[in-house]
Amino acid sequence: QVTLRESGPALVKPTQTLTLTCTFSGFSLSTSGMCVSWIRQPPGKALEWLALIDWDDDKYYSTSLKTRLTISKDTSKNQVVLTMTNMDPVDTATYYCARIHGAAAADYWGQGTLVTVSS
Amino acid sequence: QSALTQPPSASGSPGQSVTISCTGTSSDVGGYNYVSWYQQHPGKAPKLMIYEVSKRPSGVPDRFSGSKSGNTASLTVSGLQAEDEADYYCSSYAGSNVYVFGTGTKVTVL
Numbered sequence: 611q612v613t614l615r616e617s618g619p620a621l622v623k624p625t626q627t628l629t630l631t632c633t634f635s636g637f638s639l640s641t642s643g644m645c646v647s648w649i650r651q652p653p654g655k656a657l658e659w660l661a662l663i664d665w666d667d668d669k670y671y672s673t674s675l676k677t678r679l680t681i682s683k684d685t686s687k688n689q690v691v692l693t694m695t696n697m698d699p700v701d702t703a704t705y706y707c708a709r710i711h712g713a714a715a716a717d718y719w720g721q722g723t724l725v726t727v728s729s
Numbered sequence: 730q731s732a733l734t735q736p737p738s739a740s741g742s743p744g745q746s747v748t749i750s751c752t753g754t755s756s757d758v759g760g761y762n763y764v765s766w767y768q769q770h771p772g773k774a775p776k777l778m779i780y781e782v783s784k785r786p787s788g789v790p791d792r793f794s795g796s797k798s799g800n801t802a803s804l805t806v807s808g809l810q811a812e813d814e815a816d817y818y819c820s821s822y823a824g825s826n827v828y829v830f831g832t833g834t835k836v837t838v839l
Contacts, residue, residue: 647828656732657767657775657818657830670826673730706774714822715765715780722774 612636614646614707614720621726622697628725632690632707636718639685640665645710646690648681650703651722658703662710663690699727730823733758733831740837741809749834751802751819757829759800763822766795766804770815778817779804806836814838 618630632646639646648660661681662670671679680693690707704724708716734752741747751758751766758764764782767775777786779795782802792807802821806813819831 645826649830656833657820658732659820659828659830662826662828664826668826673827713765713780713784714761714763714828715777715820716767716775717777717780717786719774719776 612709612718614709614718616705616707616720616723618705618723618725620724621728623729624698624727626697628692628694628697628701630692630694630705630707630723630725632692632720634688634690634707634709637709637711639663639683639688639690643712646683647708647710647716648690648692649706649708649716650701651706652700652703655703660705661692697727701725702727730757730827730829733819733821733829735817735819735831735834737832738835738837740839741806742839743809743811745809746805746807747809747836748803748805749817749819749836751804751821751831753800753802753821753829755800757821757823758797758802760824761822762797764795764797764802765820766793767818767820768813768815769818775818809838811838 614634645664647662704722706722709718766779769775783795
């Protein structure tokens with residue numbers, strides 16, 4: 611079955627770079643049409659789409675955050691990595707990775723990982 | 730891309746129907762038939778309920794239905810049940826593999 615799991619630090623300091631890893635199983639990111647996306651949700655607030663990487667290694671970013679984000683994949687390890695530079699307390703959120711395939715909808719999600727930005 | 734606009738809250742009694750709107754622009758909701766809806770219970774990851782405006786994934790009850798008119802999409806939950814109480818988010822494809830989410834709606838079952 612399809613599963614995704616986010617991992618990374620629970621706490622980062624302001625100005626530091628955050629690196630999150632999404633490890634997935636049950637599908638291959640080398641399959642045509644397959645994508646993995648990162649989405650975040652500040653406590654008590656709405657979901658925000660961050661980035662997407664597709665089977666062809668094309669990368670897409672939120673307009674407002676694109677200067678701070680980098681998404682990459684390691685197909686052999688079934689992993690997608692998101693880095694976000696210059697972290698700020700307003701970036702405190704639960705970060706989710708999700709699969710997008712064909713229908714432009716996230717059909718499988720990880721459980722999310724809470725990242726707190728604080729000195 | 731700006732967030733899609735949803736009402737902050739909606740409510741209904743058990744057995745009734747509730748409809749949530751999701752308003753965007755011609756660059757997202759109005760431009761593509763790629764609107765999806767997600768249900769999120771407290772402390773849980775979102776769950777896909779509707780994709781491509783009106784299609785239901787396997788396992789989602791047919792009490793959930795979606796539609797779109799112009800730049801506004803809607804989710805209707807018929808025959809409300811206690812377990813439908815949750816936050817609901819719409820999302821739309823906005824071109825060039827960019828996506829946008831809605832502001833979220835808290836549905837309360839009275």
